[in-house]
Amino acid sequence: MVPKAFSATGKALLAGGYLVLDPKYEAFVIALSARMYALNNVSDSNAGNGICSITVDSPQFVNGSWTYSLDLARLRSAGLAYAVVEKAGKHNPFIQSAILVTAAYALENGALDEYSKGKEIHVTIFSDPEYHSKSDSVRKESTNGSKEFLFHNKEITQVNKTGLGSSAGLVTSLTASLLSALFSDFDIVDKSLNWKEKVHNLAQVSHCKAQGKIGSGFDVASATFGSIIYQRFSPQLIHNVLDAVSDTNAKLVDLVDNQDWDMKHELCSMPPGIRLLMGDVIGGSETPKLVSKVQNWLKEKPEYSRKVWTELNGSNMRLVEALRKMHKLSETDKARYAYLLKELTKKNGEDIANSSDLPELSQIGCAIKDVRKYLKVMTEETGAEIEPLEQTTLLDAATSIKGILGGVVPGAGGYDAICLLASSEAIPQIFQETSSNPSFSHVRWMHLTEQSDGLIEESYSDFTGLV
Numbered sequence: 001m002v003p004k005a006f007s008a009t010g011k012a013l014l015a016g017g018y019l020v021l022d023p024k025y026e027a028f029v030i031a032l033s034a035r036m037y038a039l040n041n042v043s044d045s046n047a048g049n050g051i052c053s054i055t056v057d058s059p060q061f062v063n064g065s066w067t068y069s070l071d072l073a074r075l076r077s078a079g080l081a082y083a084v085v086e087k088a089g090k091h092n093p094f095i096q097s098a099i100l101v102t103a104a105y106a107l108e109n110g111a112l113d114e115y116s117k118g119k120e121i122h123v124t125i126f127s128d129p130e131y132h133s134k135s136d137s138v139r140k141e142s143t144n145g146s147k148e149f150l151f152h153n154k155e156i157t158q159v160n161k162t163g164l165g166s167s168a169g170l171v172t173s174l175t176a177s178l179l180s181a182l183f184s185d186f187d188i189v190d191k192s193l194n195w196k197e198k199v200h201n202l203a204q205v206s207h208c209k210a211q212g213k214i215g216s217g218f219d220v221a222s223a224t225f226g227s228i229i230y231q232r233f234s235p236q237l238i239h240n241v242l243d244a245v246s247d248t249n250a251k252l253v254d255l256v257d258n259q260d261w262d263m264k265h266e267l268c269s270m271p272p273g274i275r276l277l278m279g280d281v282i283g284g285s286e287t288p289k290l291v292s293k294v295q296n297w298l299k300e301k302p303e304y305s306r307k308v309w310t311e312l313n314g315s316n317m318r319l320v321e322a323l324r325k326m327h328k329l330s331e332t333d334k335a336r337y338a339y340l341l342k343e344l345t346k347k348n349g350e351d352i353a354n355s356s357d358l359p360e361l362s363q364i365g366c367a368i369k370d371v372r373k374y375l376k377v378m379t380e381e382t383g384a385e386i387e388p389l390e391q392t393t394l395l396d397a398a399t400s401i402k403g404i405l406g407g408v409v410p411g412a413g414g415y416d417a418i419c420l421l422a423s424s425e426a427i428p429q430i431f432q433e434t435s436s437n438p439s440f441s442h443v444r445w446m447h448l449t450e451q452s453d454g455l456i457e458e459s460y461s462d463f464t465g466l467v
């Protein structure tokens with residue numbers, strides 16, 4: 001087998017936090033250039049007959065190696081309820097469930113037979129620097145200089161995360177890497193073979209199994225499909241995914257291959273010349289607590305909360321529509337588009353929202369203002385710190401800088417990040433201005449660009465010197 005490398009993207013949920021948990025609403029998720037890589041290799045093994053051995057190495061972290069020996073007879077009889085054990089008793093729930101779910105799928109499809117007769121799959125994981133805090137780490141680059149990673153002197157669970165969705169990227173790239181080692185026809189470019197959908201479906205089941213619950217799945221969808229308008233799968237399917245976690249292998253295959261997931265993942269990207277600027281804010285808050293506060297509010301005030309959500313959803317959709325219109329204009333009227341981009345570098349978000357002579361831009365600015373207005377209502381109503389005062393002050397300060405259209409708290413909100421829409425041309429001037437502005441002293445701009453594709457195949461030779 002020729003070794004292969006796959007990568008999946010990190011994410012920022014620009015619009016649709018919380019609402020996306022309900023299949024009624026759509027969300028806009030941007031795939032980011034922080035990628036998680038999974039390189040595969042197959043070697044001879046001394047494992048006994050009927051045992052399939054899979055090792056995953058994550059060399060950027062101390063103790064980053066996990067080996068699982070799968071007893072195929074037990075996996076066949078118990079399905080996903082089979083408890084696969086790591087050789088040294090080490091835990092990595094995301095790696096473990098991606099291996100179990102993918103192996104169960106392969107076993108049912110007859111793709112594991114060869115591996116029970118003395119072959120071992122080896123996967124090496126790498127993650128781009130922006131996923132984790134940089135403290136106490138050493139940089140190393142590949143021989144050709146095209147890849148550069150941070151090597152930490154701590155275990156993966158001890159390194160601070162930046163909130164880009166490392167587990168979704170890991171599960172998605174690892175699933176692709178394992179499938180590619182197991183199925184000779186694995187191909188994510190030839191759409192007719194549906195492999196990307198299969199990776200997505202398996203990764204959703206694995207992620208859900210590892211977390212012990214099901215989120216909206218927007219992170220796995222974006223890690224696979226890229227920057228998208230996402231609408232989660234139907235409530236019935238949510239139950240099927242939950243069942244699959246402890247079901248037979250045949251049901252897993254049926255769920256992955258035959259059922260209609262009835263979800264939306266429509267490609268949607270930023271208009272050219274407008275960039276998403278992510279700021280990592282020193283601090284942090286836990287998403288699960290915020291989610292449960294919002295759920296309590298939905299129960300306590302069903303009618304009022306629906307009204308707020310209808311308004312918030314309307315604002316989210318106006319933002320998506322305004323960005324789409326700009327995209328279209330960039331193709332149909334290049335002169336007007338260039339003029340708008342020039343104006344954006346000269347004006348701040350507050351002025352733009354009030355500029356009747358720049359309706360294309362002011363629609364974006366006004367939609368962002370409205371999104372924030374309703375997120376603020378949710379913050380006050382639920383007591384969850386979705387857009388807390390500190391973030392309001394920061395976002396207002398950002399909106400008064402030339403070149404910035406506006407910004408929001410991404411995903412579930414909280415204190416940990418801000419997401420701005422800015423003119424690409426104005427970025428150097430924005431960096432300069434914010435570096436001397438005390439309002440931004442605790443903001444670290446992340447070096448990220450938007451990605452249209454999520455899961456892609458990488459060139460294996462780009463990792464020479466690192467594997």
Ligand SMILES: Nc1ncnc2c1ncn2[C@@H]1O[C@H](COP(=O)(O)OP(=O)(O)O)[C@@H](O)[C@H]1O
Nearest residue numbers: 058092093094127156157161165166167168170
């Ligand atoms: N590079 C990696 N190597 C090994 N495991 C990883 C890596 N990145 C993430 N993980 C797994 O994912 C977990 C983090 O997942 P989670 O807490 O959901 O954070 P996130 O919000 O970044 O997805 C880690 O504890 C580890 O189990």
Ligand SMILES: C[C@@](O)(CCOP(=O)(O)OP(=O)(O)O)CC(=O)O
Nearest residue numbers: 017018020165215216217287411412
């Ligand atoms: C509340 C949510 O709708 C969005 C959370 O988005 P974040 O990007 O904040 O999430 P984490 O990566 O889990 O920290 C929950 C969901 O959609 O699952």
